[in-house]
Amino acid sequence: MPDLTVALIGNPNSGKTTLFNLLTGLNQKTGNFPGVTVDKKTGTLKLPDGKRAELVDLPGTYSIYPKTLDEQIVQEVLLDEKHPQHPDVIVVVADASNLKRNLLLFTQIRDLNIPCLLVLNMIDVAEKRKLKIDLRSLSIDLGVKIIPTNSRSGDGISLLKQALTETIRVPKMPFYNVRELADQTIDDIRREFSLDNDYRAYQLAQQNLKLTYLGEEEHNKIEAIKNENGFYDVPTQSKETLERYALISDIIDRNLSEEDPSKRAINAKIDRVTTHPIFGYAIFLGLLLLIFQAIFAWSEAPMTLIEDSIAGFGDWVKGVLPEGIINDLLTDGIIAGLAGVLVFIPQIAILFGFIAIMEESGYMSRAVFLMDKLMRKFGLNGKSVVPLISGMACAIPAIMATRNIDGWKDRLITIFVTPFMSCSARLPVYTILIGLVVPNEPIWGFFNLQGLVLMGLYLLGFLAAILSAWVMGFIVKAKHRGYFVMELPSYKVPKWKNVGLTIYEKTGTFVLEAGKVIIAISIILWVMASYGFGDKFENAEENVKTQLGANYTEEEYDVALSAYKLEHSMAGSFGKFIEPTIEPLGYDWKIGIALITSFAAREVFVGTMSTIYSIGAEDDDEVTIRERLRQEINPKTGEPMYNKAVGFSLMVFYAFAMQCMSTLAIVYRETKGWKWPIIQTVYMSAVAYISAFIAYNIFS
Structure with a gap:
């Protein structure tokens, strides 16, 4: 048990989370506050006197009066003395360059008579703006110990740790006599x-x-x-x-002395460009294009290395272990499923890295502000932009972020359309299909065609989201106008430690959370694909020999037997059962299996195809999943199965389909019922099916 519970509280954009990361490093964990779905970040901190403190990073808030569910958590923690996270000490983090706004929250917390310290963070920003703060006099007037810090460089952190070991006095007189x-x-x-x-x-x-x-x-x-x-x-x-x-x-x-007007005007000058009605959108689209280009260009080498390493490891395991069920389960089930997780780490890391840089630099707030003007035309609340942009990473936290939307109808519409935004789980599906059917060639000497197609898929999801919101506005009949208030923080150079921590945390979550599902599905699939019922499966050897006739090599027999067993296995039977419904989209029963398993999580598609084609491949086949898909032949046409028509049809299907049980669970929890998750699933599945059908016929 920790010796001390310390709560970090502050306004949004005060540098509170940066300070939390600096104090705790990797000694932190994420969970939920008791009874609610609000994220809780805690970390451990060793103090100079040897004691251990539990640091709780409470959600950002401007006041003790809550307007959203996240802000209500702050109030509950502070007022309920029996709350598990009720602090022994509060560290109020204030932006030193914007004290007037930040001190309202501090004075409210101070009057609760909980021991507290005031951290004036971003003191370097205040100095650059030529703000002169009389810390001693300010400390006397506020009745609290003040510690100036620069969370970007770490200045003042040791003073803060030392202050937490000392007795913190609670002022006898309130700041404001209520x-x-x-x-x-x-x-x-x-x-x-x-x-x-x-x-x-x-x-x-x-x-x-x-x-x-x-x-x-x-x-x-x-x-x-x-x-x-x-x-x-x-x-x-x-x-x-x-x-x-x-x-x-x-x-x-x-x-405080007055700020230098020339310094204050720099942000305004930059904002005139980044939020310009023409140049602002051009910059934003340019950044998105850069991200998608980087996802392909920078990840190719590490992805190839991971693919080759896993393929080599699988061959080694196959050669070391004796032939049998355990060997097949490890190589064709677990290792093949693992390949579908690890190979996409570089691309996931690049995506989250760029998002973290945009947030750290202060640009993300400008992008949200800019897009608000467009969103309103489609009936979305201005605050809906935050979940929609967050949906590019993951729909689950994005839907949870809708709690910042005050109106229930506006919030419901945002929850309904957010899953259309292409999340990182779709990225593995997009990249493997784009690699199959889109040539890796430059356009206009600079842009990569594959990157342009990837960006097009993201824009397609965004278009579906805003058009669906426009339609929902008529159905739900949200009559009141939404409002949008957002602080634009100062521009600053990203703190690379925070960017690195974000990449580490998000990539780790993808590997652990998605990995567990993918490997579990891979094992189930291996069982379903390796065993079957009835005479056709049990007499597979005799039936294959009859089909091949008198003349065949051992290699031909092994390939034919593997394919025959897969087709007549439990998985194959199920795939053939649903094949008539997906055949108009150009899909066969193997793709049908992947579509069904993808409802556990979209990225399971890759692991499923890895498992299916590992089972159907030769024992000494060392080619990767992409090559196996490329070599797959459509038995009806004799041409490659994954041509442009099938590839683009699948991409469009995955761009629209609701294939994530975790997202459905979050929608159920946030809407408090199954009505909207069911409507959402039916609607998105219908849009996906119709769109995929159109795409298949266009490219056929």
Whole structure:
């Protein structure tokens, strides 16, 4: 057990998460707060006196008054003294270059009488803007110890660690005397709930209906006290906020000098270009094109190395172990499935690396702001842009990010259309199919044709999302207009340690989470593809010999036997059962098996094809899955199975189909029922089928 629980709290874009990464490094883990689906990041920190502290990175918030589910978690943790993450000490992280806005949250937390420290982060940014802060005087006025830090360089971190080992005094006088707003109400709630703090009692009056840790009886008692004393929460909250800002302004005026206007104008000049109605979109599309080009150009060498290594390892295992079920299970089931996971690590890492750089540099906020103007024309709330862009990485956290959308109808529409955004799970499917049917050749001497097709698939998903949102706007009938408020942080050079941690964490999640599903499906598939029922499977050797006639080589016999067993196995029988429904799309029963297993997770497609074609291949065949697919022949036409028609049909199908059980589970959890997940699955499957049918006929 840790000796101390420390909570990191701050406004969004205050550098709080960067500070958390700097303090904990790789000693961190991600989970959920009890009872909710909000992400919880915790880490361990060894203090100079040898004690261990548990560091909790609470969601970013501008105030103790929550407007979203994530912000409500902050309130629950602070007000519920029995909460597992209720802190012994709070470290409030404030942007030193924007103190007036950041100090509102600090003064609210200070008045809860929980020991706290104030970290003025990004002190280097304040210095560059020629902001002069009198730290000693500011510390006296606020009644708290202040530690200046630069989380980018690590300056001040040792001072912060040392401060956590010392006794932190709680000021006797509140920053703001809330009694002037509701004297009698505070007294009654303090007496009823045995509280020793005015502001905590005042918060119960303000937020009791939002506090889930209070029971129905406690809610009723608070409501009765409020009614008896004529307490109205909205007017008093507004008055409190305004008067707190007045006090903060006086303190800022005494302790800070004015910012240099020329320095302040630099961000505005850059923003005039990055958010320009023409140049802004051109820059954004250019960055997307760069990402997709890099995914192919930079990943080819490491992917080839991984493919060759796994193929060599599989051959080694096959040669070392005696022939039999265990040998086949390891080489054709587990190792083949593992290849479908590990080979895409370079591409996943590149994608998440670019997203992290865009966030770290401050550009992602501009992209979101820019796209808001386009989104509104299709009936989406401005805040929907954040989940949609996040959906390029993964639909699960993207759907969870819709909690920041205030209106339920706007949030529902965003949840419904977000899975159309091409996530990283689709990337393995896209890349292997593009590699099969799109030539690796330059366009206009600079662009790679494969990269352009990949970008086109991402844009296709985006187009489907916004058109579906437009249609949903008529069905759900969201009458109110959404609003969009977003802070544009200062531009800065990305902190490469954070970029590296993001790549490590996201890639690790892909390998572990997707890997478990893919390998499990691969083993099940191997069993289904290796065993069957009925006389045809049991008498496979005799039937194959009869088909081949008198003249055949041992090699021809082995290939024919493997293909025959696969066709008449459990997997083959199931694939043939659904083949009539997918034949209009150009698919055979082998692709049908992959489509069904892909509903566990889209990226399982590659592992499934690896397993199927490993089983059907020769024992000494060392070619990779891409080569096996390229060599596959359509028995009806005698031509390659994976031609342009089938390849583009499959790409379009995977661009639209809802093939992710985890996403369905998240939609069920966020919408609190199966109605919308079922409608979503049926709608996306229909769009995928029709679109794939059109694509197949266009390219045939």
